[in-house]
Amino acid sequence: MIPAYQAFYDQLRTFIPESRLIHDPLRTLAYGTDASFYRLIPQLVVRAESEEEVVGIVQLADQQKVPITFRAAGTSLSGQAITDSVLITLGDGWAGHHILDNAERIRLQPGVIGAQANRYLAPFQRKIGPDPASINTAKIGGIAANNASGMCCGTAHNSYQTLDSMRMILADGSLLDTGDDASIEAFRKSHGGLLDALDALARLTRANQPLADRIAHKYRLKNTTGYALNALIDYEDPIDILQHLMIGSEGTLGFISEITYRTVPEHPHKASALVFFDRLHTACEAVALLKPEPVAAVELIDRAGLRAIEQKPGMPDFIRELPKDSAALLIETRAADADTLAHQVERVTATIAVLPTTRPIEFTSDPAICARYWAIRKGLFPAVGAVRNTGTTVIIEDIAVPVPQLAAAVDDLHRIFERWGYHEALIFGHALEGNLHFVFTQSFDTPEEIERYSKLMDDVSNLIVGRYDGSLKAEHGTGRNMAPYVELEWGEEAYALMWELKLLLDPQQILNPGVILNRDENIHLSNLKPMPAADPLVDTCIECGFCEPTCPSRALTLTPRQRIVIWREIARLERSCEDPERLHRLRKDYRYQGDETCAACGLCSTTCPVGINTGDLTRSIRHDRNSRHQGTANWIARHYAGVGSVSRIALNLADGMHGLLGSNAMTKLTSGARKLSGNRVQQWTPAMPTGAPALKPLDLPHGEPSADSTRPKVVYLPSCASRVMGPQRGSDSSPLIEVTHSLLNKAGYQVIYPENIEALCCGMPFQSKGLFDTADMKSLELNKELLRITEQGQIPVYSDTSPCTLRLKEKIDPVIELYDSIEFLDRFVVEKLNLIPISEPIALHLTCSATRLGQSDALKRIASSCATEVVVPDDIGCCGFAGDKGFSTPELNASALRTLKDSIGHCSGGFSSSRTCEIGLSLHSGIEYRSIVYLLERCASHPKPVTAGIDQPHS
Template identity: 30%
Template sequence: MTGVTESAWITPRMAAMNDLPPSLARCLADLLGDGWLTDADALRRYGEDNSRRHALPAAVALPRTVEDVQMIVRACAQHGVPVVARGAGTSSTGAVIPYAGGVMIGFERMTRILQIAPEDRYAVVEAGVINGDLQQALQAHGLFWPPDPASADVSTIGGNLACNAGGPMAVKYGASRDNVLALTAVTGKGDVIHCGSLTTKDATGYDLTHLLVGSEGTLAIIVEATLRLLPRPPHRASLRALYRDVASAAAAVARIMQQPVAPSMLEFMDHACIRLAREVGGADLPDAGALLMIEVDGEAETLPHALEALNRAADGAGVIAIDEAPDEDSREKLWAARKSLSPALRTIAKGKINEDVVVPVSRIPALVAGVEAMASEFDLTIVAFGHAGNGNLHVNLLFDPDNADESARARAALPRLFALTLSLGGTLSGEHGIGVAKRDFMADAFDAATLDTMRAIKHALDPHGILNPGKVLPP
């Protein structure tokens, strides 16, 4: 795979958009008032995300209404100015970096929960609502929205939908795409479209709702969402299964997912992750080659039977011990340590490439074996953990960015990881999205005809090519 610079797919018309046309700047300043930001600090803050990439927009727009977003996009379309929609900036793929300059739309003024309908189990929210704030509001109704990414306390619903965020509970309840009923969005022409319905069954017309989820703001800007809610499970119980090596744990995952009792969470940690969870996260964990965190939820009367079934499936060759969490405090500490793993990796190495590849569950053993072989071949520390019940592992290639040879080996290992994943019938991303980090590998995942169809869809919804240019689709 030949490398392509992250700014390679910027048209000449977009190349100089760090300075906006004066008429456009005046128009949007008049429309937004103090929601039109051009100071250096604002441009810097909105020009970076969790991927540690950065580029400056020409200005930041903070709309309050759907009509504001529509006016911003229409004005930018008339001048051929790029528009990037941004939630909380938690993307790890550079999905919201404004490489083409232009206008960055932030949603911190569109944070209203417009409706909660407990009887029909849906909520209507603006794009800037924080996932964690929504969950708090739903508690009084005994409901929850299933997507629970590690960034839930700070990430927005719009951002979750843009990259089809998942989290540990996706193994039972699905990711964002599985839990949205309808959307209101603004296309690249500045048209407001409404797709989906208030019902969980809908065979009417094209499914634009699920098309927009995961499109990373390249097709339309999501401004409102109608979310599918579920009753909050009354009880939870957890198992901790320790294994001699990662192959034994990976084989146990396949057994667990082949039996009828669905875990509500099934997380995998390799040896390095166990050490981090113990030393950095404070988890009470013994030394082991790998670990599975297994959770089940439901009625108190059914939990013992579910735990017994999962215990039987988790048992097998290579198991060291299987223990039930003795109390809720122990359970919370274990899951908190799991959620702290990604930032804790910075204590091992200053540089990391964090990928979220997915394979069919039965092929997790082959993926894990391949990753171990890569670590040996490239002489790198590679740490793997994640949502094993979906076959979705976070494979972290760790390196010292100040060491040119080590950095080169990490970059060389990345295409091998993707090639291994695709050879196992997998896919490039389970929940982080593509952004620019994986854009150039899309041609390995899809044939030319399929990519041309994707480009045709983008052109239909974004004919001027102004929405988040250079992301998702390769040049």
């Protein structure tokens, strides 16, 4: 941090804890990236937790003339969420929501993720209007500040059009709530001059008929270029004008601390069709015909776009044979009931049936097929990103033109791409609004490449403005990227008006300076982000940030995107040898920030557009570091049964001390030992399990006689954790293996166990530490025994721990029919039991492994069949226990579960599918978490009568 910011930092420390003031070189670099292709490294990052804190920060910035930039999720594509000054990010305190007027309105704080807002509204069959492609990651603050729209939003349902009221903090730190009459009255008294000036500007604008007409004309299309000048002609009350100017202002006029939306219907009945045309012009003619019809979305995909996804699994062969000029439309229609939907499908089909199509028009309401269609559309951007040359970035631009000129605009854009050598560029977009996205790859490592990009943008801008009078930014925001072209699009008079508004509301230009309005005509060519090769495991990363909400370390250290940013810089410094001291510092700090606090859970891969599992990078780094321990690992692997026995003894000894000393004294004693050892001693917790009893040598626990051989068999594969860890102290539960065995028996199965089970392991404990050879040795050993005991796959295998199942699915012989406990219970056990649901609410944890296995819905079904109220906390993903991280790096588990207790405090118990996860969940929730098997066993009073033989499960 340079000295100029020291006084600002010192003042911040008087009301914000230092733990939320980030200024170390590693993390400021990590926060220097958003989803755009720019990089600015902040001097200071402030994690704000409340409106009061933001008021204090803004007032201090105003006094000291320190520029500040607000960031929500950082999915911005135009460089509007980065700064080389002070970056203010949102902590946990911004996730509030209130549903109003039977969900006709919803009040949201800026930290709520867009998709989460829609989940709150789903029971009422309502949703917020904006629906950006990033809605699963983008937060309300960014959605409103960028006036984001999306595939179904159009111009009618964006934030500007559906705004009801907002709370805002202006550049002098003043607070206005436009939904509160008292706040408005106080603001009129304190800021009468500002409101009078806004009123005067609006009157002058409305009186200037050519300008007013120009503004109205510009918003006939989607438009996020510049400020929302339509507020000056749409509204007369300066309060209304002010709050609508905030929409799309990208944090340059103020901070939106809360927004109330008027919601829109979310019709439950939907049908989609992917319609192919031999000619692009025909597809665009179809768009024009569909404009007045009852369609929710019409997405255009050009031939280059189809070529990008034609090789993907499940794509029909005929797509590869389509003509050079072909295109497709993805059409969706929605209705409140099935009959209306059927009528709309007939009407839409008849409308475009007058045009020649490559294949017959077929609508489907099958959710799986519809999801596949939309996955194709949403996969276009990452399809380019995944195949780009290493070292290049992927850029997505968006423009809007009148629908009748859509085909001509696509042709013109393709000619520009050819002129400047962007042969991989593809075009898709929200055709119903004339909104086109074009995607291409770009290197910025030579002056020639930067010049090529500059010429491309000049040509595109001149084309869209000069020929089509369109929008240079339809929905992605102006940012730094389009700031030099705002005057070109709007004209001198409107551009001057925008500057008047900026200087009126931010006279010292401290709010996100340089964004939207910028006198530097080359600002879009400055501060370009390097994308050096780092590791083939992550080189396809486009730094979009979609991974971040799933990461358990996001509030503690780094997110997956940030880990990749830092690792790229480390790789660059290693190759260039330009700054050995900085390289050493980054490597040293990354050990904790990037490696030790990474759960390597892989949840990031489930939301990554290109499927990157940043945990693979972490394990690779651990492999390089831990290779010297390979011999020790092999010894442990060969003596696994003995290691398990020692672990049981250690757990029982610890439990004995716990009983003797009590929880408080035990916590102090073990914490002291951990501190003295430099954190080498593992963390003990009151939720620590007891040692499980060793399995008996016979097939069944406790030496029970063999069951009826006429019953179908299932091989029960208990994990190491299930075999070693019993219930926590004070629990009235039996060990998991006993309860599972009993439940499978109730369902009519004969349970058998692999031989020498105590010595077997899937290899996960070794894999997580990067000891891949040892991990594979154990999985091969287990594979051999499973092939034998299942009679080469004739008998199914029940795996009781989801993380182990996930690894085994990737490693064992495909002939082995392996089921995770959740899947087996859902498909083959629940239906055979007479379940009596309990009346008290229960909490459910979806482990990262169960999520990656696609078992989340199945787990919810099981829980719902056993309890009348099932609570799945909104913001809990991976618990961060990560096998043994809960012992070695307990702060990761604590951070990941920091909001758990408040979410499930009224629940009687919690259930999951991983014993180690349940330790951390129990500790941080205040209730005991156990396997879902315990809930089923409790609710299964007796099995249903069997009228026929029980079928052997098979896929």
